[in-house]
Amino acid sequence: MKSYIPLLIFALIGVWSCVPKEDVLVGPVTANIRELAVQEQQLSDANTKFALKLFEQIVQRNPDNNLFISPYSVHQALSMTMNGNQGSVLEEFKALLEVEDLGLEEANQAAKDLTAFLLGLDPQVNLAIANAIWYKQEYQVQPPFKQTARDYYKAEIAPLDMWDPNSVNIINNWIAQQTHNLIRDMLDHIPSNAVMYLVNAIYFKADWTYNFPKANTKKEKFYPKPGQEVMVDMMSLGEPATFNFYQTSDYGYIEIPYSSGQFSMGILYGYDGNTEELTKRLTMDNLVLWREQVREWNVILKMPKFKFSHKIPNMADDLIALGLVTPFGFHSDNFTKLFSNPTDELKISRVIHEALIEVDEKGTEAAAATIVEVIERVSFPPSGPFTLVLDKPFVFFIQEKHSGAILFMGKLENPL
Template identity: 30%
Template sequence: MEALKTLAVRRLPKLCQWISTEAAADLPARARSASCRSGLQAFAVALNKRLADDAARKNSNLIFSPVSVYAALSLVAAGGRGRTLSEMLGVLGAPSRDDLAGSVSALAEQALADRSQTGGPQLNFACGVWHDETRTLKPAYIDAVVKEYRAQTCAADFHRKPKEAAKQINEWVEESTNKLITDIIDHKTLTKAVDLVLANAIYFKGKWHHPFDKKDTKDDKFHRLDGSTVDVPFMRHSRSQRIACHDGFKVLQLPYKQDRPLPGQPQALYTMCVFLPDARDGLSRLTDRIASDLDFLGNHLPRGNVEVGDFRLPKFKLDFNTRLNGVLRGLGIIEAFKLGKADFSDMVADDGLHRSLALGEVIHKAVIEVNEEGTEAAAVTACFMFGSAGCRRPVLVDFVADHPFAFFVREELSGAILFAGHVLDPSTPKE
């Protein structure tokens, strides 16, 4: 991970993880530099490597949104200080909170802006911050998350009315993901320890630039890692495709139908890139190669169209739900999870009880469906901030001098003892 961080600083990663080299040249400099500074690409490949390894061990599919996880953690970092903030900025690849906020804001304005009104993909990118009624957000924190992250902030009664609070958050999730994801939280999760919930939701629906014909879709065998096969529907195409052939793998780039931006609006191009290893058991090795170089994805995208012979791409529908605590600790976010050591004092106001905050749970849900028409996908990341019980009322210590005791009269600065003695019976003076 340290190598990735170093590369992220020394070599500004390109936005071409998502778009073609030609399209990147057309993007405004602000969008490119913001994406580079954010360290999103370094974070994405590192997170992908760890989640992919975990999924492979479980022999399960994987779908997640690096942007959603990144944005949710950025909301957390916006309230961090000291070493807690430094660790988070290091993992997120940003030199400062302001730079991090500016990068996410630029992404929201450019790459994540809705394009459906001008013929492009439908996109929704939303952030939310819910806090228990007993914890007041600091004005500076509210200003930052509302202005830079366009987040909504809401008070909720987590501790006395957890069902109502969970319902409020889940309704926001359902609306933000166009009902692809209906919940991220169960009311039982809102224990007395949870003081804040910070969340990001992203929704995408794009149609292929060249849709597949449903009548060409036919079942065929898909080979699993364990050597077994399963029959699944494969989409087929006879027209030329954007494909690049490399040592040990091929890359397919399928463009989505693009929007027609109004004058003065930035252009954005959306594609799905499929990295296919030549060997049936080669995915793990290819994942390692992708994680080893921040520019790997961009450097291996197709440069143009080629004629195809046998072209088959399976239809698929995946969902994923995971707890990211262990993965994030592995990436370097350590102190943020330690109650009593984590410093999120820029997030909530001091209520007189000096209650601290720590990152308690990070939950991620994602779904995707790829078919003949295009792609629909959504993801939600929720960060649960745990609060200490506060400084409880101090224990009162009794001091009853009803038995013999010693005493000293001393000068405190010099430490000189002026008088010393003991009292055995204070009732009468003794000769």
């Protein structure tokens, strides 16, 4: 198999965007290409396999809706999380992330190297990948876990007052900053028994290699389903340009390049518009086939402008269906390499994911973020003073300590 990075997957399900500039690109610029190391290629393949199965799983829950995710962001967030585990739980993470053939340190090093390769690949593409970890300020994170997160994922690590309602803004503001304000107010609340947040944010912005002239954009028909039509802003190159293209009697595949052509938007289309059938064709073997057998064709391309976002409040059920089971239930084997101080049993309560994409005449802009929320079975009040506000109806009673007798009981619905 020839060396490649999962360009189509980034394009189809979550990583692409555009850098607005005054200069019009008329062809590819030079990219900083180097041969991938063996472990980088293994991780690249792992990312692709993970992306394919995650996308297929989520499509099943969203058969008729627009869908946009960043598998790379999810993979990064869960890869950081993986390092807090050992034994059978670690193996569940490795199986989900398709890195069973790599040792833990090898997987971390490959993640670091592949990310560095992507970030430095094309000077005309604005790609940013950032990680951060916040933990309960009363707890102590094990030094090896901290070191791994910093060395391999360049993660910012800081304590957080989980009882402070304003702490949610710290995480949301960080995500907004990393995604150029495209992803905002992603985290709705922090439960009192939360002990850690592991967050990835990714941003991509790039011009098309061949920009669509704005004057060519016209209202034209788009057919969401057989017998249905809507009017959309349809972009058109107006004249032929060279694209990598693969076609059969049932479907086609085209790569629409950005800048140097190292990044592209891969589009898989069918003549009947059946995306369920297209998703079934989106396999690792087919990806290899398409990439190896594409031919350069002169195409007058027309495609709609579009912009939408997609948020998954909790990917837990999807990840459980893909085999990551133990970490989503309280278990003594979970996160044994995370904290130095004793804790109650831990679990992942939520994996929140949000992504946004905008495609126009100049290029594509996209951003995504993933939040892994780890909680403790029980919640203890902080050791210092804290504020409790009884600002909703409550039940009360008067009792005798020694006998346990309750003398009076009542509830307050309205003090006035």
